Amino acid sequence: MKKFTIILFALLIGAGSLLAQEEKKKDKPVRAPFESGILIDNQTVIVPTKKTLEFVIEHRFGEIKDHKDLWGIYAASNIRLALNYSLLDNLMIGLGTTKDQKLQDFRAKYIVFEQTRENTIPVGVAFYGNMAIDGREKDVFGKDYKFSNRFSYYAALIISRKISYGISVQVAPTFSHINKVQKEYEHDKIGIAFSGRARISPQSSITLQWNQPLEIEGIYEHHEPALKPKANIGIGWEISTSTHVFQMFVSSGRALVPQYNMMHNTNDFFDGGIMFGFNITRLWSF
Amino acid sequence: MLFTVIAFLSACEYEFIELKKPDIDPDVPLSFKSDIVPIFQDDGCVACHSTTGIAFSLEEAQAYQSIQNNNLVDTANPQSSPLYVVPDPNSAEQHDKYSVDNAAKVLIWIQQGAKNN
Numbered sequence: 001m002k003k004f005t006i007i008l009f010a011l012l013i014g015a016g017s018l019l020a021q022e023e024k025k026k027d028k029p030v031r032a033p034f035e036s037g038i039l040i041d042n043q044t045v046i047v048p049t050k051k052t053l054e055f056v057i058e059h060r061f062g063e064i065k066d067h068k069d070l071w072g073i074y075a076a077s078n079i080r081l082a083l084n085y086s087l088l089d090n091l092m093i094g095l096g097t098t099k100d101q102k103l104q105d106f107r108a109k110y111i112v113f114e115q116t117r118e119n120t121i122p123v124g125v126a127f128y129g130n131m132a133i134d135g136r137e138k139d140v141f142g143k144d145y146k147f148s149n150r151f152s153y154y155a156a157l158i159i160s161r162k163i164s165y166g167i168s169v170q171v172a173p174t175f176s177h178i179n180k181v182q183k184e185y186e187h188d189k190i191g192i193a194f195s196g197r198a199r200i201s202p203q204s205s206i207t208l209q210w211n212q213p214l215e216i217e218g219i220y221e222h223h224e225p226a227l228k229p230k231a232n233i234g235i236g237w238e239i240s241t242s243t244h245v246f247q248m249f250v251s252s253g254r255a256l257v258p259q260y261n262m263m264h265n266t267n268d269f270f271d272g273g274i275m276f277g278f279n280i281t282r283l284w285s286f
Numbered sequence: 287m288l289f290t291v292i293a294f295l296s297a298c299e300y301e302f303i304e305l306k307k308p309d310i311d312p313d314v315p316l317s318f319k320s321d322i323v324p325i326f327q328d329d330g331c332v333a334c335h336s337t338t339g340i341a342f343s344l345e346e347a348q349a350y351q352s353i354q355n356n357n358l359v360d361t362a363n364p365q366s367s368p369l370y371v372v373p374d375p376n377s378a379e380q381h382d383k384y385s386v387d388n389a390a391k392v393l394i395w396i397q398q399g400a401k402n403n
Contacts, residue, residue, distance in 0.1 A: 068340065068341065069340045074334075074339075075334075075340060076334060076380075076382050078380075100380075136375065137385060137386065139306065139385070139386035139387065140303075140376065140386055141303055142303040142304045142305045142306055143304045143305070144301075144304070148297060148299055151297060151299075153298065177298055179297075179298065179300075180301040180303055181301075181302060181303065182303050182376060183302050183303070183304075185302075187300045227378065254380050264378060266378050266380075267380075
Protein backbone atom coordinates (compact mmCIF):
# COMPACT_ATOMS: atom_id res chain seq x y z
CA MET A 1 0.00 0.00 0.00
CA LYS A 2 2.78 2.38 0.96
CA LYS A 3 4.58 1.63 -2.30
CA PHE A 4 1.41 2.30 -4.19
CA THR A 5 1.06 5.76 -2.69
CA ILE A 6 4.65 6.68 -3.47
CA ILE A 7 4.22 5.57 -7.10
CA LEU A 8 1.03 7.59 -7.34
CA PHE A 9 2.78 10.73 -6.15
CA ALA A 10 5.73 10.20 -8.46
CA LEU A 11 3.30 9.92 -11.39
CA LEU A 12 1.41 13.06 -10.42
CA ILE A 13 4.58 15.13 -10.09
CA GLY A 14 6.16 13.57 -13.19
CA ALA A 15 3.12 14.43 -15.28
CA GLY A 16 3.25 18.00 -14.05
CA SER A 17 6.90 18.59 -14.96
CA LEU A 18 6.52 16.94 -18.38
CA LEU A 19 3.62 19.19 -19.27
CA ALA A 20 5.49 22.23 -17.97
CA GLN A 21 8.23 21.74 -20.56
CA GLU A 22 5.77 22.24 -23.39
CA GLU A 23 5.31 25.86 -22.45
CA LYS A 24 7.35 27.79 -25.03
CA LYS A 25 5.50 30.59 -26.84
CA LYS A 26 4.72 33.67 -24.80
CA ASP A 27 0.99 33.99 -24.45
CA LYS A 28 -0.63 35.79 -21.51
CA PRO A 29 -2.47 33.77 -18.85
CA VAL A 30 -6.27 34.02 -18.80
CA ARG A 31 -7.74 36.58 -16.43
CA ALA A 32 -9.14 35.22 -13.14
CA PRO A 33 -10.45 31.73 -13.93
CA PHE A 34 -11.67 31.80 -10.31
CA GLU A 35 -12.06 34.69 -7.90
CA SER A 36 -10.12 33.23 -5.00
CA GLY A 37 -7.88 30.36 -3.93
CA ILE A 38 -10.83 28.64 -2.30
CA LEU A 39 -14.21 27.55 -3.67
CA ILE A 40 -16.53 26.16 -0.94
CA ASP A 41 -14.28 23.30 0.31
CA ASN A 42 -11.95 23.00 -2.65
CA GLN A 43 -8.72 24.73 -3.55
CA THR A 44 -8.69 26.42 -6.95
CA VAL A 45 -5.79 27.06 -9.34
CA ILE A 46 -5.51 30.61 -7.97
CA VAL A 47 -2.53 31.80 -5.93
CA PRO A 48 -2.53 35.52 -4.96
CA THR A 49 0.40 37.51 -6.37
CA LYS A 50 3.81 37.42 -4.71
CA LYS A 51 4.05 38.93 -1.20
CA THR A 52 0.31 38.82 -0.59
CA LEU A 53 -1.02 37.80 2.80
CA GLU A 54 -4.44 36.18 2.83
CA PHE A 55 -6.65 35.77 5.88
CA VAL A 56 -9.31 33.07 5.55
CA ILE A 57 -12.35 32.43 7.75
CA GLU A 58 -14.27 29.23 7.01
CA HIS A 59 -17.43 28.46 8.95
CA ARG A 60 -19.89 25.56 8.82
CA PHE A 61 -23.08 25.64 10.87
CA GLY A 62 -24.87 22.56 12.20
CA GLU A 63 -27.00 20.28 10.06
CA ILE A 64 -30.22 21.75 8.71
CA LYS A 65 -32.89 19.79 10.62
CA ASP A 66 -35.68 21.96 11.99
CA HIS A 67 -36.58 25.47 13.06
CA LYS A 68 -35.80 24.87 16.78
CA ASP A 69 -32.12 25.66 16.24
CA LEU A 70 -32.88 27.98 13.29
CA TRP A 71 -31.95 25.28 10.76
CA GLY A 72 -28.56 24.61 12.30
CA ILE A 73 -27.50 28.23 12.84
CA TYR A 74 -27.59 27.78 16.65
CA ALA A 75 -26.22 24.23 16.58
CA ALA A 76 -22.62 23.21 17.23
CA SER A 77 -20.50 24.58 14.39
CA ASN A 78 -17.07 24.11 12.94
CA ILE A 79 -14.69 26.96 12.14
CA ARG A 80 -11.24 27.38 10.65
CA LEU A 81 -9.03 30.47 10.78
CA ALA A 82 -6.03 30.57 8.49
CA LEU A 83 -3.25 32.69 7.05
CA ASN A 84 -1.74 32.10 3.62
CA TYR A 85 1.28 33.87 2.20
CA SER A 86 2.44 33.92 -1.41
CA LEU A 87 6.20 33.47 -1.52
CA LEU A 88 6.18 33.64 -5.31
CA ASP A 89 3.58 34.44 -7.93
CA ASN A 90 2.97 30.72 -8.23
CA LEU A 91 3.74 29.41 -4.73
CA MET A 92 1.68 29.87 -1.59
CA ILE A 93 2.18 28.46 1.87
CA GLY A 94 -0.28 28.61 4.72
CA LEU A 95 -1.28 27.48 8.16
CA GLY A 96 -4.61 27.21 9.88
CA THR A 97 -6.43 26.05 12.96
CA THR A 98 -9.78 24.25 13.09
CA LYS A 99 -12.24 23.72 15.95
CA ASP A 100 -13.25 20.09 15.23
CA GLN A 101 -10.50 17.74 16.45
CA LYS A 102 -8.35 20.84 17.17
CA LEU A 103 -6.65 20.34 13.81
CA GLN A 104 -3.56 22.40 13.05
CA ASP A 105 -2.74 22.34 9.37
CA PHE A 106 0.12 23.38 7.10
CA ARG A 107 -0.37 23.67 3.37
CA ALA A 108 1.32 24.59 0.11
CA LYS A 109 -0.01 25.29 -3.35
CA TYR A 110 2.11 25.52 -6.45
CA ILE A 111 0.90 26.63 -9.87
CA VAL A 112 2.60 24.40 -12.40
CA PHE A 113 1.30 26.44 -15.33
CA GLU A 114 -1.63 28.69 -16.21
CA GLN A 115 -4.16 28.50 -19.02
CA THR A 116 -3.39 31.13 -21.69
CA ARG A 117 -5.62 33.49 -23.62
CA GLU A 118 -4.60 32.23 -27.07
CA ASN A 119 -5.09 28.65 -25.95
CA THR A 120 -1.39 27.79 -26.31
CA ILE A 121 -1.94 26.09 -23.00
CA PRO A 122 -5.57 24.98 -22.81
CA VAL A 123 -5.72 24.25 -19.06
CA GLY A 124 -4.27 25.53 -15.81
CA VAL A 125 -2.59 23.06 -13.46
CA ALA A 126 -1.74 23.42 -9.78
CA PHE A 127 -0.54 21.08 -7.09
CA TYR A 128 -1.90 21.38 -3.57
CA GLY A 129 -0.78 19.48 -0.49
CA ASN A 130 -1.40 19.73 3.20
CA MET A 131 -0.50 18.07 6.46
CA ALA A 132 -2.64 18.30 9.57
CA ILE A 133 -1.99 17.53 13.22
CA ASP A 134 -4.89 16.32 15.37
CA GLY A 135 -4.65 18.30 18.62
CA ARG A 136 -7.02 16.33 20.87
CA GLU A 137 -6.07 14.68 24.17
CA LYS A 138 -3.78 11.74 23.56
CA ASP A 139 -6.17 9.17 25.10
CA VAL A 140 -8.25 9.48 21.94
CA PHE A 141 -5.50 7.62 20.07
CA GLY A 142 -5.64 4.62 22.39
CA LYS A 143 -2.78 2.26 23.15
CA ASP A 144 0.82 2.77 21.93
CA TYR A 145 0.43 6.49 21.45
CA LYS A 146 3.11 8.40 19.60
CA PHE A 147 3.06 11.92 18.21
CA SER A 148 2.90 10.84 14.56
CA ASN A 149 -0.49 9.17 15.27
CA ARG A 150 -1.88 12.68 14.94
CA PHE A 151 -0.78 13.29 11.33
CA SER A 152 -2.92 13.25 8.22
CA TYR A 153 -2.24 14.29 4.64
CA TYR A 154 -4.00 15.43 1.48
CA ALA A 155 -2.73 16.01 -2.03
CA ALA A 156 -4.53 17.21 -5.14
CA LEU A 157 -3.51 17.83 -8.72
CA ILE A 158 -5.90 20.56 -9.83
CA ILE A 159 -6.68 20.92 -13.54
CA SER A 160 -8.81 23.91 -14.51
CA ARG A 161 -10.34 25.29 -17.66
CA LYS A 162 -11.90 28.71 -18.10
CA ILE A 163 -14.49 27.90 -20.74
CA SER A 164 -15.90 31.37 -21.30
CA TYR A 165 -15.97 34.78 -19.64
CA GLY A 166 -18.43 33.51 -17.05
CA ILE A 167 -17.84 29.79 -16.74
CA SER A 168 -14.83 28.01 -15.25
CA VAL A 169 -14.53 24.39 -14.20
CA GLN A 170 -11.84 22.32 -12.57
CA VAL A 171 -11.29 18.71 -11.71
CA ALA A 172 -8.76 17.34 -9.24
CA PRO A 173 -7.70 13.78 -8.53
CA THR A 174 -6.99 13.71 -4.80
CA PHE A 175 -5.26 11.46 -2.33
CA SER A 176 -5.99 11.42 1.41
CA HIS A 177 -4.21 9.60 4.20
CA ILE A 178 -4.77 9.47 7.97
CA ASN A 179 -2.04 7.84 10.05
CA LYS A 180 -4.14 6.25 12.79
CA VAL A 181 -7.78 5.34 12.33
CA GLN A 182 -10.39 3.24 14.05
CA LYS A 183 -10.50 -0.49 13.46
CA GLU A 184 -12.07 -1.45 10.13
CA TYR A 185 -11.56 2.07 8.76
CA GLU A 186 -9.31 2.80 5.80
CA HIS A 187 -6.04 4.77 5.95
CA ASP A 188 -6.02 5.91 2.31
CA LYS A 189 -8.66 7.28 0.00
CA ILE A 190 -8.51 8.36 -3.61
CA GLY A 191 -11.13 10.85 -4.71
CA ILE A 192 -12.15 13.23 -7.44
CA ALA A 193 -12.94 16.86 -6.60
CA PHE A 194 -14.99 18.78 -9.14
CA SER A 195 -15.63 22.53 -8.85
CA GLY A 196 -17.32 25.03 -11.09
CA ARG A 197 -18.53 28.57 -11.16
CA ALA A 198 -20.90 30.49 -13.40
CA ARG A 199 -20.79 34.27 -13.26
CA ILE A 200 -24.19 35.94 -12.96
CA SER A 201 -22.98 39.56 -12.66
CA PRO A 202 -19.56 41.25 -12.76
CA GLN A 203 -19.07 40.55 -9.06
CA SER A 204 -21.14 37.48 -8.26
CA SER A 205 -21.20 33.86 -9.31
CA ILE A 206 -23.06 30.63 -8.64
CA THR A 207 -20.60 28.05 -7.32
CA LEU A 208 -20.77 24.28 -7.26
CA GLN A 209 -18.61 21.46 -5.92
CA TRP A 210 -18.86 17.68 -6.04
CA ASN A 211 -16.13 15.84 -4.14
CA GLN A 212 -16.50 12.12 -4.65
CA PRO A 213 -14.47 9.62 -2.63
CA LEU A 214 -13.88 6.57 -4.83
CA GLU A 215 -14.49 3.03 -3.62
CA ILE A 216 -11.65 1.11 -5.24
CA GLU A 217 -11.73 -2.49 -4.06
CA GLY A 218 -8.17 -3.16 -5.19
CA ILE A 219 -6.71 -0.82 -2.58
CA TYR A 220 -9.00 -1.74 0.32
CA GLU A 221 -7.15 -2.83 3.42
CA HIS A 222 -10.27 -4.50 4.75
CA HIS A 223 -12.59 -6.89 3.02
CA GLU A 224 -15.41 -4.44 3.63
CA PRO A 225 -14.54 -1.05 5.20
CA ALA A 226 -16.71 -0.05 8.16
CA LEU A 227 -17.24 3.42 6.76
CA LYS A 228 -17.85 4.33 3.16
CA PRO A 229 -17.67 8.13 3.08
CA LYS A 230 -20.35 10.14 1.28
CA ALA A 231 -19.71 12.71 -1.43
CA ASN A 232 -19.24 16.29 -0.25
CA ILE A 233 -21.55 18.30 -2.48
CA GLY A 234 -22.10 22.02 -2.24
CA ILE A 235 -23.89 24.79 -4.07
CA GLY A 236 -23.57 28.46 -3.30
CA TRP A 237 -23.19 32.09 -4.17
CA GLU A 238 -19.91 34.01 -4.35
CA ILE A 239 -19.41 37.75 -4.22
CA SER A 240 -15.96 39.12 -4.91
CA THR A 241 -14.22 42.46 -4.70
CA SER A 242 -10.55 43.17 -5.35
CA THR A 243 -9.43 42.25 -1.83
CA HIS A 244 -12.37 40.28 -0.42
CA VAL A 245 -14.33 37.21 -1.35
CA PHE A 246 -17.55 36.14 0.36
CA GLN A 247 -18.96 32.71 -0.31
CA MET A 248 -22.28 31.49 1.10
CA PHE A 249 -23.50 27.98 0.40
CA VAL A 250 -25.14 24.78 1.53
CA SER A 251 -22.86 21.76 1.54
CA SER A 252 -22.66 18.29 3.05
CA GLY A 253 -19.08 18.19 4.39
CA ARG A 254 -18.50 19.51 7.86
CA ALA A 255 -14.72 19.11 8.06
CA LEU A 256 -12.57 22.07 7.05
CA VAL A 257 -9.41 20.08 6.37
CA PRO A 258 -10.19 18.19 3.17
CA GLN A 259 -8.85 14.72 4.04
CA TYR A 260 -11.44 14.37 6.81
CA ASN A 261 -14.28 15.07 4.36
CA MET A 262 -12.91 12.62 1.81
CA MET A 263 -12.46 9.89 4.43
CA HIS A 264 -15.07 10.38 7.15
CA ASN A 265 -18.00 12.34 5.75
CA THR A 266 -21.28 10.67 6.75
CA ASN A 267 -23.68 13.35 5.46
CA ASP A 268 -25.73 12.44 2.43
CA PHE A 269 -26.51 15.62 0.48
CA PHE A 270 -29.66 14.07 -1.01
CA ASP A 271 -30.93 12.75 2.32
CA GLY A 272 -30.97 15.89 4.44
CA GLY A 273 -27.28 15.88 5.42
CA ILE A 274 -26.67 19.50 4.52
CA MET A 275 -25.61 22.64 6.39
CA PHE A 276 -25.17 26.33 5.81
CA GLY A 277 -21.64 27.62 5.57
CA PHE A 278 -19.62 30.63 4.55
CA ASN A 279 -16.04 31.56 3.66
CA ILE A 280 -14.50 35.01 3.84
CA THR A 281 -11.08 35.93 2.52
CA ARG A 282 -9.17 39.17 2.84
CA LEU A 283 -5.97 40.03 0.97
CA TRP A 284 -3.17 42.40 1.94
CA SER A 285 -0.31 43.15 -0.44
CA PHE A 286 3.11 44.15 0.80
CA MET B 287 8.56 20.82 -3.31
CA LEU B 288 9.39 17.24 -4.24
CA PHE B 289 11.43 16.90 -1.09
CA THR B 290 8.55 18.11 1.06
CA VAL B 291 6.24 15.57 -0.56
CA ILE B 292 8.72 12.76 0.02
CA ALA B 293 9.30 13.89 3.59
CA PHE B 294 5.53 13.88 4.16
CA LEU B 295 5.08 10.47 2.61
CA SER B 296 7.87 8.84 4.55
CA ALA B 297 5.92 9.75 7.67
CA CYS B 298 2.81 7.88 6.47
CA GLU B 299 1.79 5.25 8.95
CA TYR B 300 -0.91 2.61 8.92
CA GLU B 301 -2.02 2.14 12.52
CA PHE B 302 -5.33 1.36 14.18
CA ILE B 303 -6.75 2.82 17.37
CA GLU B 304 -7.00 0.26 20.13
CA LEU B 305 -8.71 1.90 23.05
CA LYS B 306 -7.20 1.59 26.49
CA LYS B 307 -9.38 0.12 29.20
CA PRO B 308 -10.69 3.08 31.19
CA ASP B 309 -9.35 3.46 34.69
CA ILE B 310 -12.83 3.17 36.21
CA ASP B 311 -14.14 0.16 38.16
CA PRO B 312 -17.51 -0.77 36.59
CA ASP B 313 -18.62 -2.34 39.87
CA VAL B 314 -18.35 0.85 41.93
CA PRO B 315 -21.69 2.66 41.60
CA LEU B 316 -21.43 6.06 39.93
CA SER B 317 -23.60 8.90 41.21
CA PHE B 318 -25.57 10.98 38.73
CA LYS B 319 -25.25 14.12 40.86
CA SER B 320 -21.59 13.96 41.77
CA ASP B 321 -20.10 12.01 38.81
CA ILE B 322 -22.24 12.66 35.73
CA VAL B 323 -23.65 16.19 36.13
CA PRO B 324 -20.13 17.71 36.52
CA ILE B 325 -19.21 16.16 33.14
CA PHE B 326 -21.93 18.24 31.48
CA GLN B 327 -20.20 21.30 32.94
CA ASP B 328 -16.56 20.25 32.36
CA ASP B 329 -16.98 19.09 28.77
CA GLY B 330 -18.96 22.17 27.81
CA CYS B 331 -22.34 20.50 27.12
CA VAL B 332 -24.23 23.23 28.99
CA ALA B 333 -22.74 25.92 26.75
CA CYS B 334 -25.50 24.98 24.29
CA HIS B 335 -27.73 22.58 26.25
CA SER B 336 -28.99 25.09 28.81
CA THR B 337 -32.37 26.57 29.71
CA THR B 338 -31.69 29.40 27.27
CA GLY B 339 -29.95 27.17 24.73
CA ILE B 340 -30.94 24.51 22.22
CA ALA B 341 -32.84 21.18 22.23
CA PHE B 342 -32.78 20.36 25.97
CA SER B 343 -31.08 21.55 29.15
CA LEU B 344 -28.31 19.56 30.85
CA GLU B 345 -28.03 22.04 33.72
CA GLU B 346 -28.12 20.38 37.12
CA ALA B 347 -31.78 21.17 37.84
CA GLN B 348 -33.12 19.80 34.55
CA ALA B 349 -30.49 17.24 33.48
CA TYR B 350 -32.17 14.01 34.62
CA GLN B 351 -35.62 15.05 33.42
CA SER B 352 -34.20 16.06 30.01
CA ILE B 353 -32.44 12.73 29.64
CA GLN B 354 -35.72 10.88 30.37
CA ASN B 355 -37.95 13.11 28.21
CA ASN B 356 -35.65 12.90 25.18
CA ASN B 357 -34.88 9.16 25.45
CA LEU B 358 -31.16 9.84 25.72
CA VAL B 359 -30.42 6.60 27.55
CA ASP B 360 -31.20 3.04 26.52
CA THR B 361 -30.51 0.82 29.53
CA ALA B 362 -31.28 -2.32 27.49
CA ASN B 363 -28.57 -1.36 25.02
CA PRO B 364 -26.25 1.14 26.76
CA GLN B 365 -23.72 1.30 23.90
CA SER B 366 -26.34 2.88 21.64
CA SER B 367 -27.65 5.49 24.09
CA PRO B 368 -27.58 8.94 22.45
CA LEU B 369 -26.19 10.40 25.69
CA TYR B 370 -23.12 8.20 25.15
CA VAL B 371 -22.84 7.82 21.36
CA VAL B 372 -23.32 11.39 20.15
CA PRO B 373 -20.56 13.02 22.27
CA ASP B 374 -18.29 9.92 22.27
CA PRO B 375 -14.88 11.11 20.99
CA ASN B 376 -14.59 8.01 18.81
CA SER B 377 -18.00 8.10 17.19
CA ALA B 378 -18.54 9.58 13.73
CA GLU B 379 -21.27 11.88 15.08
CA GLN B 380 -20.76 15.56 14.31
CA HIS B 381 -21.06 17.01 17.76
CA ASP B 382 -18.84 18.44 20.45
CA LYS B 383 -17.23 15.60 22.39
CA TYR B 384 -16.65 14.24 25.92
CA SER B 385 -13.12 13.48 27.00
CA VAL B 386 -12.27 9.75 26.70
CA ASP B 387 -12.54 9.17 30.47
CA ASN B 388 -15.83 11.00 30.76
CA ALA B 389 -17.34 9.04 27.86
CA ALA B 390 -16.40 5.84 29.71
CA LYS B 391 -18.02 7.15 32.90
CA VAL B 392 -21.27 7.99 31.14
CA LEU B 393 -21.39 4.52 29.60
CA ILE B 394 -20.79 2.81 32.95
CA TRP B 395 -23.46 4.95 34.61
CA ILE B 396 -25.96 3.85 31.92
CA GLN B 397 -24.89 0.21 32.29
CA GLN B 398 -25.54 0.54 36.02
CA GLY B 399 -29.14 1.46 35.22
CA ALA B 400 -28.94 5.24 34.64
CA LYS B 401 -30.24 5.97 38.14
CA ASN B 402 -30.97 9.43 39.49
CA ASN B 403 -28.71 8.99 42.51
